[in-house]
Amino acid sequence: MSKFTMHILVCGGTGCISSQSNEIVEQLKFHINAANMSEEVQVLKTGCFGFCEKGPVVKILPDNTFYVQVTPEDAEELVKEHIVKGRKVERLLYSDPTTEKKVSDSKHMDFYKKQMRVALRNCGFIDPDNIEEYIARDGYSALGQALSMTQQEVIDEVKKSGLRGRGGGGFPTGLKWEFAYKNEADQKYVVCNADEGDPGAFMDRSILEGDPHSVVEAMAICGYAIGATQGLVYIRAEYPLAIKRLEKAIKDAREYGLLGKNILGSDLEFDIEIKFGAGAFVCGEETALIHSMEGMRGEPTTKPPFPAASGYWAKPTNVNNVETFANIPVIFLKGADWFASIGTEKSKGTKVFALAGKINNVGLIEVPMGITLREVIYDIGGGIKDGKKFKSVQTGGPSGGCLTEKDLDTPIDFDNLIAKGSMMGSGGMIVMDEDDCMPAVAKFYLEFTEEESCGKCTPCRVGTKRLLEILEKITQGKGTMEDIDTLRELSHVIKDTALCGLGQTAPNPILSTLDIFYDEYVAHIKDKKCPAGQCNALLQYKITDKCIGCTACARVCPTNAISGAVKQKHLIDQEKCIKCGACMDKCKFAAIIKE
Amino acid sequence: MPKIMSLDELKSLRDNVKNKVDLREKGENVDEMVVIRVAMATCGIASGARDTMNFFAELVRENELNNVVITQSGCMGYCYAEPTVEVTLPGKEPVVYGHVNKEKAKEILEKHIKSGEMVDGIIPVAHKSLDE
Ligand SMILES: Cc1cc2nc3c(=O)[nH]c(=O)nc-3n(C[C@H](O)[C@H](O)[C@H](O)COP(=O)(O)O)c2cc1C
Ligand code: SF4
Ligand code: SF4
Ligand code: SF4
Ligand code: FES
Ligand code: FES
Numbered sequence: 001m002s003k004f005t006m007h008i009l010v011c012g013g014t015g016c017i018s019s020q021s022n023e024i025v026e027q028l029k030f031h032i033n034a035a036n037m038s039e040e041v042q043v044l045k046t047g048c049f050g051f052c053e054k055g056p057v058v059k060i061l062p063d064n065t066f067y068v069q070v071t072p073e074d075a076e077e078l079v080k081e082h083i084v085k086g087r088k089v090e091r092l093l094y095s096d097p098t099t100e101k102k103v104s105d106s107k108h109m110d111f112y113k114k115q116m117r118v119a120l121r122n123c124g125f126i127d128p129d130n131i132e133e134y135i136a137r138d139g140y141s142a143l144g145q146a147l148s149m150t151q152q153e154v155i156d157e158v159k160k161s162g163l164r165g166r167g168g169g170g171f172p173t174g175l176k177w178e179f180a181y182k183n184e185a186d187q188k189y190v191v192c193n194a195d196e197g198d199p200g201a202f203m204d205r206s207i208l209e210g211d212p213h214s215v216v217e218a219m220a221i222c223g224y225a226i227g228a229t230q231g232l233v234y235i236r237a238e239y240p241l242a243i244k245r246l247e248k249a250i251k252d253a254r255e256y257g258l259l260g261k262n263i264l265g266s267d268l269e270f271d272i273e274i275k276f277g278a279g280a281f282v283c284g285e286e287t288a289l290i291h292s293m294e295g296m297r298g299e300p301t302t303k304p305p306f307p308a309a310s311g312y313w314a315k316p317t318n319v320n321n322v323e324t325f326a327n328i329p330v331i332f333l334k335g336a337d338w339f340a341s342i343g344t345e346k347s348k349g350t351k352v353f354a355l356a357g358k359i360n361n362v363g364l365i366e367v368p369m370g371i372t373l374r375e376v377i378y379d380i381g382g383g384i385k386d387g388k389k390f391k392s393v394q395t396g397g398p399s400g401g402c403l404t405e406k407d408l409d410t411p412i413d414f415d416n417l418i419a420k421g422s423m424m425g426s427g428g429m430i431v432m433d434e435d436d437c438m439p440a441v442a443k444f445y446l447e448f449t450e451e452e453s454c455g456k457c458t459p460c461r462v463g464t465k466r467l468l469e470i471l472e473k474i475t476q477g478k479g480t481m482e483d484i485d486t487l488r489e490l491s492h493v494i495k496d497t498a499l500c501g502l503g504q505t506a507p508n509p510i511l512s513t514l515d516i517f518y519d520e521y522v523a524h525i526k527d528k529k530c531p532a533g534q535c536n537a538l539l540q541y542k543i544t545d546k547c548i549g550c551t552a553c554a555r556v557c558p559t560n561a562i563s564g565a566v567k568q569k570h571l572i573d574q575e576k577c578i579k580c581g582a583c584m585d586k587c588k589f590a591a592i593i594k595e
Numbered sequence: 596m597p598k599i600m601s602l603d604e605l606k607s608l609r610d611n612v613k614n615k616v617d618l619r620e621k622g623e624n625v626d627e628m629v630v631i632r633v634a635m636a637t638c639g640i641a642s643g644a645r646d647t648m649n650f651f652a653e654l655v656r657e658n659e660l661n662n663v664v665i666t667q668s669g670c671m672g673y674c675y676a677e678p679t680v681e682v683t684l685p686g687k688e689p690v691v692y693g694h695v696n697k698e699k700a701k702e703i704l705e706k707h708i709k710s711g712e713m714v715d716g717i718i719p720v721a722h723k724s725l726d727e
Contacts, residue, residue: 003712004712007713009717009719011719012715012716042712042713044713044714044715044717045715045716046715046716046717046718046719047673047676047693047716047717047718047719048718048719048721049719049721050719050721050722051721059719112721113720113721113722113723114721114722115721115722115723116722116723117722117723117724117725118725120672121724121725122669123636123668123669123670123671123672124634124668124669124670124671124672124679124681125668126668126669127632127666127667127668128667128668128669129667130666132608132612133612135605135608135609135612136609136612136613138609139609140599140605141602141605141606141609144601144602144605144606145602147602148602202637202638205636205637206636206638206669206670206672207669209636209637209669209670210636210668210669210670211669239637241636241637241640242637255596255598256596256598256599257597257598257599257600258599262598262600264599264600264601264602264604264605265599265600265601265604330725333725334725360675361673361675362674362675363672363673363674363675364670364672364674365672366672366722380721
C-alpha cells in the first residue's frame with residue numbers, strides 16, 4: 001500500500017493556475033525535499049475545489065486543513081510549520097466573512113461546498129442500469145412510505161415541501177397534484193415532460209441517463225397520489241442513451257414488482273410507457289405535448305382547460321418536468337420540512353443549472369435556491385475564461401433575459417429572476433464576456449423562436465419574423481432609431497396576444513437586452529459600430545502605419561481589395577472587402593486591425 | 596428475481612445490496628474489491644469515456660488483476676474535465692479523476708490501484724450530499 005502518510009492537495013484548476021498554483025507545487029516539493037520528507041508527504045495537483053475566488057487553494061490530508069490565497073512564498077512556512085511541526089498556519093486559514101473567525105476545525109470544512117445534490121443525488125454515483133444500486137441508496141423506499149399514507153397525506157407532504165415545477169413555470173407541484181386528484185374520472189394519467197427543448201439545457205437528459213429510477217419512482221408516487229394507473233414519459237428521440245436507460249429501468253422495476261399490479265404487495269397498479277417526440281421546442285409546452293402524444297399535430301391549445309382537468313384523451317392529467325420528479329423521492333426520504341429548510345422563502349430546494357459560455361468550469365451544477373450569481377460564476381464556475389471581463393448572464397433560454405454586474409449579489413430564485421426581467425426557465429445559464437454583442441444575442445434567440453414557432457397563431461408566426469428582420473437590420477448597421485420603438489411595441493403586442501408560452505415569452509430576450517444594453521443598440525444604429533466587435537457587417541479591416549509594404553496581404557485577398565506598391569503602405573478598398581480576415585492572419589507585422 | 600412484496604422486503608434487499616453493490620458476480624471477497632467507475636452519460640461518451648472504459652478493461656486483463664471491478668455511472672457534471680473516473684479502494688473514500696485519457700488511465704492503474712498512491716488530477720468533492 002501507499003507509503004505516504006500525508007498529502008498536500010494543491011488546486012490545479014484554471015482559476016488557481018492563473019494565480020501561480022504551479023509554482024506553489026514546485027516550492028512545496030522543494031521544501032519537502034529539503035526537510036527530507038519526500039518519502040512520507042506527497043504533493044498532488046487537483047482539479048477545481050469550487051472556491052476559486054479565494055484561490056489558490058491548498059488542502060492538507062489527513063487533517064483536512066484548508067488554506068486559501070496561498071502564494072509560492074508561503075510554501076516554506078507551510079512545510080516547516082504544518083508538515084514538520086504539525087502547527088496550522090493561522091494567517092492562511094479561511095476566515096468566515098460573518099464571524100471573522102478563522103476556520104480550522106476540519107469538521108467545518110464544508111463551507112466551501114456551495115453545491116448541494118438533491119435531484120442529482122445519484123447521478124455519477126450509481127450504475128443507472130443496475131436497479132439494486134438505486135435500491136441500495138434507499139431507492140423505492142419513498143414509494144413504500146407513500147403507500148402507507150393516504151393520497152391526501154402524500155399530496156400534503158409535497159405541498160408542505162414547497163416544491164415548485166422545474167420545467168420553467170415554477171408552479172407549486174403539490175397544488176397541481178391536488179387538482180388532478182380532486183378531478184374525478186375513470187382514468188387519469190401521469191406525464192413526465194422530458195422534451196427539454198431549451199438549447200442551453202441538458203439536465204433532464206443527465207438525470208434520465210444517470211438516475212432513471214428516481215423518475216420512475218416519483219411517477220409511481222404521483223400515480224398513487226392522484227389516482228392514476230398509467231404513466232407516460234414524453235422524450236425527444238434525439239436522446240437515445242436516456243431512452244435506453246429509461247427502458248431498462250422500467251423493465252427492471254416491473255420485474256422487481258415496483259411497477260405493474262400490486263406494487264410492493266399493495267393494491268397500487270401503475271405502469272409507464274415511453275412516447276417519442278421529434279424534438280420541436282413547442283412540444284415541450286404541455287398542451288402541445290399532450291396532442292403530440294395523442295398522435296395529433298404538436299400544437300398548443302388555450303388553457304383552461306388545464307391538463308389537470310382535461311389532458312391526455314381528455315382525462316385528468318398531471319404533467320411534471322423530469323427534474324421536478326427527481327426531487328419527489330427525497331421529500332419523502334428526508335421529510336418535507338427538511339426540503340423546505342433549503343432555499344428562499346418562496347423557492348424551496350435546489351436547482352440544477354447548465355453552466356455554459358465564457359466560463360472556466362463549464363458543467364452541470366446543482367445549488368440551493370438563494371445562492372448568488374457571484375458564487376455561481378466565480379466560485380463554482382471558476383470565473384470568466386481567459387481573464388476577460390464579465391458582462392452578463394443569460395438565464396431562461398429563449399424565454400428569458402439577461403442579468404449583469406449589478407445583479408451579482410441577488411439571491412437566485414424564481415421570483416427574483418422575474419423581478420430582474422429574466423426567469424429561471426429550465427436552468428440554462430450562459431455566461432457572456434466583453435466580446436459578446438447583446439443585440440446579436442437577442443438575434444440568436446429570435447432565430448430560434450422564429451424557427452420553432454408552430455405557426456398556429458399570427459402574432460407569434462408573423463411577429464417573431466418581423467422582430468428578427470429588425471434585429472438583422474440593426475446588426476448590419478442599417479437600423480434606425482424608429483426600429484427600437486417598433487421592437488418594443490411589437491414585443492408587447494406579441495406578449496399580450498400570442499396563444500402559448502412560446503410566443504408570449506419570445507420577445508423577452510429583446511426587451512431585456514434593450515433595457516440593460518440600450519447603448520449598444522444605439523451604437524449599432526447611430527455610430528454604425530459594434531462595441532463588442534462581433535457584428536461582422538459593422539467591422540472594417542484597416543491597414544495602419546506599421547505596414548512595411550511586403551504585399552503578402554494583397555496576395556491572399558480573395559477579392560483583390562488591397563492595393564499598394566512594394567515597400568509602400570497598402571490600402572483596403574472597403575467596397576470590395578468581404579471581411580474574410582485572411583489579410584489580418586497573413587500580415588506578419590500586425591499592421592492590419594479590425595475595428 | 597421474485598417480486599418485492601412489502602416495504603420490509605425492500606428494506607432487507609437494500610441492506611443486502613448496500614455493501615456489495617454491483618460486485619455480485621465477483622462473489623465472496625466483495626470487501627477487497629477495487630471499483631473503477633467511468634461516467635458514461637452522453638457528455639462523457641462524447642469526450643471518449645467509452646475508450647477509457649475499454650482501456651481500463653484491457654489493462655486489468657493484461658495485468659491479471661482479479662480484484663478490480665469496472666462499472667459505469669451517469670454524469671457527474673464536470674463537463675470541463677471529461678472523461679471522469681471514480682476509483683474506490685477497499686475501505687477508502689472514492690476519489691474522482693478528471694481528463695482520464697489512456698495515459699492517465701495507465702498512471703491511475705499503476706500507482707493508485709496497484710499501490711494506493713494517488714496521482715495528479717483529482718477533482719475534489721465540491722458539493723454537499725443529502726446527509727450533510
Ligand atoms: C414553448 C414551451 C416549451 C416548454 N418546454 C418544456 C420542456 O422542454 N420541458 C418541460 O419540462 N417543460 C417545458 N415547458 C413547460 C410545460 O408546459 C409545463 O409547464 C411543465 O412541463 C410542467 O412541469 P413542472 O410543473 O414540473 O415544471 C415548456 C413550455 C413552453 C411554453
Ligand atoms: S404562440 Fe407561437 S408556438 Fe404558440 S401557438 Fe402561437 S404560433 Fe404556435
Ligand atoms: S501584409 Fe502587412 S506589412 Fe505586408 S503589405 Fe500587408 S499590411 Fe503591409
Ligand atoms: S478581409 Fe479579406 S476581403 Fe477584406 S481586405 Fe482582407 S483579405 Fe481582402
Ligand atoms: S478552486 Fe482552484 S480553480 Fe477553482
Ligand atoms: S453533462 Fe455530463 S459532465 Fe457535463
